[in-house]
Amino acid sequence: MLLEVDGLCVNYGHIEAIRDISFGVEEGTITTLIGANGAGKTTTLKTISGLRKVRAGTIKFDGKDITNLPPFERVMMGLSQSPEGRGCFPGMTVLENLDMGAYVRKDRKTPAYRADLDRVFDLFPRLKEREKQAAGSMSGGEQQMLAIGRALMAKPRLVLLDEPSMGLAPKLIQQIFTIISEINSQGTTVLLVEQNAAQALKRSHHAHILETGEIVKSGTGAQLASDDSVKAAYLGGDV
Incomplete structure (x- = not known):
């Protein structure tokens, strides 16, 4: 267990x-x-x-x-969590938010880190399109994707x-559950x-x-x- x-x-x-x-x-x-x-x-x-x-x-x-x-x-x-209410950092970009999810990792400059970032972008293509956009300017659905992606960056x-x-x-909703x-x-x-x-x-x-x-x-x-x-x-x- x-x-x-x-x-x-x-x-x-x-x-x-x-x-x-x-x-x-x-x-x-x-x-x-x-x-x-x-x-x-x-x-x-x-x-x-x-x-x-x-x-x-x-x-x-x-x-x-x-x-x-x-x-x-x-x-x-x-063990990581995507909280209720998303909890994105509104003034930070999508990429910066994702990087915050990986704050405990010591391999940020390695191919493994890039592979995990690519995995998040594969799961949520919208985040790739918005990677330089401030999280606070995105829709609720996009922020939910970002919150889950950020949790995944902790591996x-x-x-x-x-x-x-x-x-x-x-x-x-259907997309998120898929x-x-x-x-x-x-x-x-x-x-x-x-x-x-x-x-x-x-x-x-x-x-x-x-x-x-x-x-x-x-x-x-x-x-x-x-x-x-x-x-x-x-x-x-x-x-």
Whole structure:
């Protein structure tokens, strides 16, 4: 198991945001967390990447306990995140944003670095066209592509994607999910938080449903997509 979350509890002050959740992410898979707003999905990702303090429980990455490691050390181990809301640096160019994603790498002047940059441009040709453009002047869809591309420049074994389809037009949503599947097929493990449950479950090997900070149902993407209670709550009655 590449990522193991065991008995995780996280508080915001006196409020329990996550209560005793446990799940794993197998290497080479796409695992999705779905649930309503406030269910604890984003908090889970932030805690895995080191941006939230753990009250109880452990997080292991590739067998190593990373529960109390600072975020940059987790990135160096091969774990990176594309945050909710994209978080691009608006005054910096596309190329500069991508370079920021690789800040922990020591091989920036090597062919390996160029190959990873080319991989991002192959996945997102629009970014190649805009490489000298300020990120803040691009559309929401382009900024989402940039946020994912920036996370990939850290050369992660596991990439955390938080609401990658939020606020995008339907055509772009389809494109983003196709690219997520391509990223996974190229060898990067994906942990996905997503409101568009139908699209996410269609592409996921494993999925978990969070409600008020607890995992209430788990299964394969196909199992949850065909579950009547899941359909009623998250899929509008159908996939």
